Amino acid sequence: IAGITQAPTSQILAAGRRMTLRCTQDMRHNAMYWYRQDLGLGLRLIHYSNTAGTTGKGEVPDGYSVSRANTDDFPLTLASAVPSQTSVYFCASSEQAGSTDTQYFGPGTRLTVL
């Protein structure tokens, strides 16, 4: 089934640890995005990638890094996790950036940092 997969589904992490959230899509979409969703707030963009080999910073990039080595994969890394990074993380993709294309979301990763 075509779509976006994320791993892990959930994770409890000690503060200071390094963590990589994985995201893979098989729709050959050029653009990919990482959002975090916190109670009472809208989805906030962390980083994005308009095409393989390029990345950009969103609204809340501090403490996170991304890479886009190929079209399908867009991992998000927390170099040294802090409790304020406790959130639900969604990966999304769209056919093209800078267009009216719809964004499609993965199932999310629920991360708790203690």
Next chain:
Amino acid sequence: GQNIDQPTEMTATEGAIVQINCTYQTSGFNGLFWYQQHAGEAPTFLSYNVLDGLEEKGRFSSFLSRSKGYSYLLLKELQMKDSASYLCAVRDSNYQLIWGAGTKLIIKP
């Protein structure tokens, strides 16, 4: 700053009609999206408006007025499965989506 406002929570009765409003102030406008998100799940696309007027898709309709910075999502013949959060998002001048906090819709029998 950029801002999307929606009611936090609404309650409606099964079989009835409900209108969820969204007002926005953004740097530029390149379309407005509505997504549905069931608890613990990913957002899923419902509708897209870029021109003024009403877009109808079965039981769901979405309206846009760009001059007023206003949209609404209209849900007819409500079913229990419509209990979810409804997210309004505007694509700004940089083609990034700015999201509202969502409206939690509770459907009662």
